[in-house]
Amino acid sequence: MTHKTNLLGVFLLFATCLATPHEACAEAIPVVLDRVESGWQLTRGGEPYFIQGAGGKGPKAQLAASGANTFRTWGVGDDLQEQLDEAQELGLTVVVGHWLGHERHGFDYGDSAAVQEQFDRVKKDVLQYKDHPAVLLWGIGNEMEGFAGGDNPAIWDHVQSLAAMIKELDPHHPTMTVTADIGGARVKSVHELCPDIDIMGINSYGGLPSIPRRYRELGGTKPILITEFGPRGVWEIEKTSFGAPPELTSTQKAQVYVDAYTAGCLDVPELCLGGFAFTWGFKMEATSTWFGMFLPNGDKLASVDAMTEVWSGSPPANLCPEIRNFALKGPDVVQPGDQVEVQLDIVDPEGAPVQVNWEIRNEATTYITGGDAQAVPLALDEVIQESSTTGAVLKMPGGGVYRLYLIASDGDGGGATASVPIKVDGEPDPAPIRLPLALYQDGHPQPWAPSGWMGGISSISLDLDSKVNPRSGETCIEVVY
Template identity: 45%
Template structure:
C-alpha cells in the first residue's frame, strides 16, 4: 500500500455511516441518517451502467484501486459524482502468499499500512465502510487460524480509533468449519461480516443464525455456481452454466438471501462487474472482455428496481453438439448449434471459438494465464450452427459461442471436449 496521492476535495463533506439495531438481531445501515441497503457489485468498471441499472454501491479489494482515475477523476470522486458508495477494501496478507501472522515485523508494517489508508481516505463522502481483508484465512480454510482473527481484531480497533464514522467489515470465504465460531470469540470488534458464497449463498443468513451470529452481514460475492461446485467430465473439466442459467442464479440468489437474511442482511455484491480469466474467460464476469453486458446484468437490474434495461441481452436457449463433454478423434469434423432469441429483434452476430482447456488453475481468484485459442479450427460459421475440426494434438479443449446484438448486449456458453 504505497504511493497514495489522493487528497479529498474540499467541496466534499464526510458522510456518517452507522448501523442501527431496529429490533433484536434486526439491523439497518444508515447513511447520514437515511436507510441504505446495499445494491452492489464487486469491481469498479462500467459504473455509469451500475447506476443506470439501479445499483448504489460497489466494493474494491485493495486501496491502490482508489488511485485509478476515470475521466480524469480519482475513483472515489467519480463514484461520488454518480451517487455511488464504496466499500473500500484494504488488502491484508494471505499466508498462502507468504504472509506470516506470527512475524511481528510483517504485522507492524501491515498495521501501519492500514492506518495510513484509513487516515487518507476516511473523510471522503463516497466511503460506505471499510472492507478489512478478503478471504485472508484462505479459500479452503476451516477457520481454525486463531492468530488471524486476533490480528484482525487488533486492526479493527486501529481503524475505529482513526475513523469512528464508518463500520468495519471483514470478508470470509463461506461460513463452513470454525470460522464463525472463532470470529465471534476472537474478533469482537467486527461490525459486519462479509461472506463470499456461490451455490450456498441463499442459505448464508440462516446458516449464520444457526452458528450463533448476532450481528449484521453482507453477501460480498455471489453469482453462478463456482467451478468447484458443478459437475465435471471424466477428465476433470468443470461444466460451466450458460449465461442464461447464470442470470437465473443471480436473480434467485438476490431474492432469497434477503428473505433468508432475517433482518441481518445489509446488502449484496454481485460478482464480477467486469470480466476475468478464472477457470474460463466467462465463468464469473458479468461482461464479455469486449465490453458487452451479459444477461446477468439484466437480471440484477430487475432484482434491484423491478425493470429490465431498455436493451435486453440475447437469450441463449441451448447449445448442443455430439462433441459436448465427449472424447473425440483428432482431426475429425464436428458440429454444434445454438438456439438463441432476442427480445428486441436485434440482428445477432455469432462467433465460435475453440480454446485449450485452462491448465493454469489457481485458488481464491489468483491471476491465471489465458489459454490459447485456435481460430483456424472453425471450418464453417453458419451463424447458429458451426462446423469445427478437432485439434490434431490430444488433450482437453472447449468450444465457446459468443452472441452479440450490436447494441451492447451479449450471451455466451461453452462445452468441454477431449481429443484422443
C-alpha cells in the same frame, strides 16, 4: 473588525480547499449500524441504506444507471481517490477494502515486522480516506483466512487489532471482514475474537441460498453482507468424465444470480444488509467467461439485465441475446480428426440480428485459483470448419482438452456467452495459434497474467490501462521508471 476577520477566515478556508480539496474540505457522511426491533439496520446520513452493489472494474456509470448504489474494492490502490470521486459524482458509495496478506502467498502472521507493516499501511489509508463522503464502510481483508478451517487465531487477532484501530480513528464508518463462505471456524472466530468487527462479509456462490440458515446454526448474530455472489464455482459442481467443469450459458447464469441473491439476502432483510454481484467486469477464472458480467469489449451479459431488474424494479430497455439451446451433437470425448457438431438456438428479445463469434482454445490447466490472476489460453486456428448463428462444425486436432466458446452480440451493447469442453484422445498434435496474436489490445483478453514484481521496485510503476498516448485504441500499457 469582526466582519473583516470573518472574511479573512472564509478566504483562507477557500484557499485551503483549492490547495488540498480532498483532505482539508471533505466531510464524511455518518454511517450507523443499529440493532432495531426487526433486526439490523444500516443508515447513511440518517436514512436507511440497503446495499445494492457489485464488485469489479466495469463501468461505474452503468452500475449507477442499473439502479445499484455501491461498489466494493478489495484493496487500496493508487486510483482509490479517483474511484471515490467518481462514486460521489454518480451518487454511489464505496466499501473500501484493505487487502491483508494470504498465507498461501507467503504472508506469515507470526512475523511481527510484516504484521506491523500491514497495520501501519491500513492506518495510513484510513487516515487518508476516512473523510471522503463516498466511503460507506471498511472491509478488513478478503479470504485471508484461507480455504481450510479458517482457524488461525493469529489472523483473527490481527483483524481485531485493525478493527479496533479503525474505530478509534473513524467513528463514522462500520467495520467488516470478509471470509470464504462460512465453513470451519470462521463464524466462531469472527464472533469470539473480533468484537470490533461490526459486519461479517461473506463470499458465497452455490452455498448462498443456505447462508442464513447455516450462519444462524453456527451461532452467528452479527449482521451479514454478501460480498461476492454469482454462478456456482467450479469447486462446487460435478465435472465431466475427464475432469472439466461444464459451464452454464450467460442466459442460465442470469437466473442463478437472482435466485441465489433472493434466497440468501433479500428474503432475510433483518440479517442481511445487502450484497455485491461478482464480477462487474471481465475475469479469466477457470474459463474466460465463468464469472464475468461483461465481455472484454464492454458488452454486458444477461446477469447485468437480471440485476438491473432486481436493483431498479424494471428491466433495461435493451435486453441481451437469449441462448435457448447450446449443445454438443454427440459425445464430448472424440479422436483426432473427428468432426464435432455444436447446435445453437439464440434470439434477440427486441428482434435485432445477432452476430456470433466462435473460438476454440486449449483448456485451462488449473481451475481453482483462489481468485489469483490467470492467463487466457490462446485461440487456435484451423479447427472451426463452419460456423453460423445455428451452430458450428469442428475438425478436432491432436490429443488434449479444448473448450469451444460462443460469443454473441446484438450490436447495441448486449452480449451472450456459452462454452463446452471437449476431450481428444490420442497423441498431442497442437493446432496452430490463431494469428495475429496481440499481447495487448483494447476489448480483448490478455493472453498472459502479471506474475508479480522482482527485485527493487520502488522506482517502477505499471499501469495496465493507461490512456497516455496509446499507439492504437484507447488504452495501452505504461511503465514508468
